[in-house]
Amino acid sequence: MDVSITINGEQVSRETEPRQLLVHFIRETPGLTGTHWGCDTSNCGACVVLMDGAPVKSCTILAAMCVGHEIRTVESLEVDGRLDPVQMGFHEQHGLQCGFCTPGMLMTARALLDENPDPSELEIRTAISGAICRCTGYKNIVGAIRWAAEHESAAKQEARA
Amino acid sequence: MQTPASFEYERATSVEGAIASLEKLGSGARIIAGGHSLLPMMKLRLANPQHLIDINDLTELSYIREQSGEIAIGALTRHVDLLKSDLLARHFPLFRDAENVIADPVVRNRGTIGGSLCQADAAEDLSAVCSAVKAKAVIRGSGGERVVGMEDFHVGPYTTAVGDGEMLTEVRIPLRSGGGSAHEKVERRAGDWAIAAASAAVWVEGGKIADVGVALSAVGLTTIHLTRAEELMRGKAPSGELFAQAGEIASTDCSPAADGRGPVDYKRHLAGVLTTRALSRAVARALQPEA
Numbered sequence: 001m002d003v004s005i006t007i008n009g010e011q012v013s014r015e016t017e018p019r020q021l022l023v024h025f026i027r028e029t030p031g032l033t034g035t036h037w038g039c040d041t042s043n044c045g046a047c048v049v050l051m052d053g054a055p056v057k058s059c060t061i062l063a064a065m066c067v068g069h070e071i072r073t074v075e076s077l078e079v080d081g082r083l084d085p086v087q088m089g090f091h092e093q094h095g096l097q098c099g100f101c102t103p104g105m106l107m108t109a110r111a112l113l114d115e116n117p118d119p120s121e122l123e124i125r126t127a128i129s130g131a132i133c134r135c136t137g138y139k140n141i142v143g144a145i146r147w148a149a150e151h152e153s154a155a156k157q158e159a160r161a
Numbered sequence: 162m163q164t165p166a167s168f169e170y171e172r173a174t175s176v177e178g179a180i181a182s183l184e185k186l187g188s189g190a191r192i193i194a195g196g197h198s199l200l201p202m203m204k205l206r207l208a209n210p211q212h213l214i215d216i217n218d219l220t221e222l223s224y225i226r227e228q229s230g231e232i233a234i235g236a237l238t239r240h241v242d243l244l245k246s247d248l249l250a251r252h253f254p255l256f257r258d259a260e261n262v263i264a265d266p267v268v269r270n271r272g273t274i275g276g277s278l279c280q281a282d283a284a285e286d287l288s289a290v291c292s293a294v295k296a297k298a299v300i301r302g303s304g305g306e307r308v309v310g311m312e313d314f315h316v317g318p319y320t321t322a323v324g325d326g327e328m329l330t331e332v333r334i335p336l337r338s339g340g341g342s343a344h345e346k347v348e349r350r351a352g353d354w355a356i357a358a359a360s361a362a363v364w365v366e367g368g369k370i371a372d373v374g375v376a377l378s379a380v381g382l383t384t385i386h387l388t389r390a391e392e393l394m395r396g397k398a399p400s401g402e403l404f405a406q407a408g409e410i411a412s413t414d415c416s417p418a419a420d421g422r423g424p425v426d427y428k429r430h431l432a433g434v435l436t437t438r439a440l441s442r443a444v445a446r447a448l449q450p451e452a
Contacts (some may be wrong), residue, residue: 001170018213021200024162040204041353042197055240056272060200061271064170065193084364109265114270122196129351130265137315 005066008030008076018064023047025063026073034074034103045131048104049073055111057130074103077110085148085155086110095144097135104131109145117153121146165203172215176222176330179214180303184326186212192328193217194237195271197264198280222275222330223238225249234332237274240264243274253294253340255333255360255439255448259286275329278314281321284354284379288315290344291332292376292386293360297329298322308333311386316383329427337372339365341447345435346378348424355379356422357431359411361439363399365447370394375407375440379422380415380432385413387436399444 003025004013012029026035026049038046042060049058050072069133077084086109089095096102105128112119112127119127124125125138133141173179181188189211193199216222225246232252234243241248244260263269263277263286277287278298291298292311294383300307300323309322316322323329326355345360358378364371375387390407391442397403412433419425 017167019165019167021164041201042264045265045267048267052272055267056270057197057267060197060268062193062200062213062215065196068218130267138321148406153203158421 001064003063003067007062007071008073009070010042016063018062020056020063020069022049022061022063022066025066026058026071032073032075036100036103038100038104038131040152043130043132044101045104045108046101047126048107048131050107050111053114055108055112072107074106077106084110085152086113088151089144089146089148090141093140093144093147095136095141096133101131101133101135105133105141109148112145113149113152118149119145139153165200166206166209166274166288168203168210169212170215172218174218176219176301176328178311179219180326180328182212182214182302183328184303185324186214186374188325190214192279194273194276195239196276197268197272198276198282198285216283216328219342221235227252227336230336231332232336236273236329236331240272240274240277241266252336252340253291253342253362255293255344255362255443258344259290259346259358259360262346262348263287268352273404274419278332279321279323279329280310281315281317281319281383282371283318283381283383283385285384286344286346286355286358286360286378288384288445289358289360289376289378291334292333292369292384293344293362293374294342295362295374296332296334298329299333300324300327300328301330306330315383318450337364339371340449341445342441343439343442343446344364345439345442346433347431354422357415357417357428357435359432359435361436361441361443362392363440363443363447364446365399367399369396371442373440375411375436377411377415377432380417380428382416385415387414389414389439390436394440401439401441404437404440407440408433 036046039090047058191210219245222235227233250257342362377385412429417428
C-alpha cells in the first residue's frame, strides 16, 4: 500500500507493507536514523517520536496508522544550527553516556516541556518513566530536563522584554 | 527484528462500517485501536489476524460523560484521558489510582479502555477496575446492541463475550449514592504489569455496606471477581476486621502461578493485603469523598 506521512513537516511517501512499523518507516527515510530502534516491545522508549505533538513509541505503531498525522523526530529539534533547549540541557548537564536512549529521552522531554514548562523533579521522573537508560542512573537526565525548563522560560521572558 | 505476519489493513470511517467489515471478513479480522497489546502479540506471532480494521479515526468513540444516571466511556478513550478526567476521578477515583500505574505515560497516550478490556489479559488493571464498579459493556453488531455485565464479559484468558462481527463500543458504570473506590497495585518497576492488584468499590448507606465490588488482577488465569468476599461484606458495617476477612478470602480464592514476579505464597499474601487496603481506602472515600 502507498503510505504517505508528514515527518518533520515534509511529506514522505513510500510503497510499503501494512505491517511496517513506524520506527522502520522513519529510519528507512534518508537522513532520519536519529530515531533509535531499541527493545521492539514498547518498554525502552528509545524510539519515541511525537505524533500530533504527543510522545508515542514508534515500534508499536504501524506506519499505515500514521497517514494523516504529523510526526516529529529528534532531527526536528535543531533549527538552523541552533539546538533546542532540551538538547542544550543534555549537553550542559552531561545527560548521556552511550547516547542510545537519547533521541527518545529528548523527544519525551520536549513533549513534557510543551505541556508543562516548569516540571518538578517528580513530574520529570514520571514523564520519562517509560524510557530506559542503562548508563546514567537518570540523575543527569533529570538535571538536563530541569536545565532546559529553566533556560527555556528565561529565554521566553527575554524575548518578551 | 520483530515484525508481524502479513495482513490486510483498512481504516474504518464509521462504527457501522467497521462492523460491516468485521462481519464480512469473519474470525480472521481484528480491530486495532491503540495497538499496544495487539501489535506486541502480533510481533510474537501469538496473534495472526489476516485483516486489521483501524478504528483510530472514529473519534465519536472517545468520550467520558455523565448521562441518565451513568458514566459512559467510549471504547476508544485513551488511558491518558481516563487519567485526566476529573468527572471520572470524582465518581470513581479508582480509575485515576489505576491509570497512574498502567504502563507509562507514553504508552498511555495510545492504549484505550476498549483495547484493554478486549485483550482480557488477567494481569491488566482496567478489567479489575470495571469489575469492581460493576460496569457494563456495550457490544454492537449489525443486528444492534447488547449490554453485558463484566462477570459475563470475561469468558476466559484473552477471551471475551465480543463475538465475530461485533465490537465493544462503550463502557457504562451506574452512578449510585454513597460510593467510594480504590485500586491498589504492586509492580516490580515503573510501568510493569502487576505482581498483584486489587480493585474495590463500596456503596455505603446508613452506616452499612449496601453493595460492594472487589476484583483482582494478575493472580489467576482471568480477572478474579471476589464474589465470596462481596457476599460476606454486604449489609455489614465497614470495619478493619471485615476488610481483613475479605483479604483472607482474596488470598484463598485467587489462583496465582509462580513466575519471575514471585512465588505463589507471596502473590496470595499480596492479593490479601491489597484487597484489605483497597477496601479500607474505598470506604474512607465513600464516607469522606475528599479522602
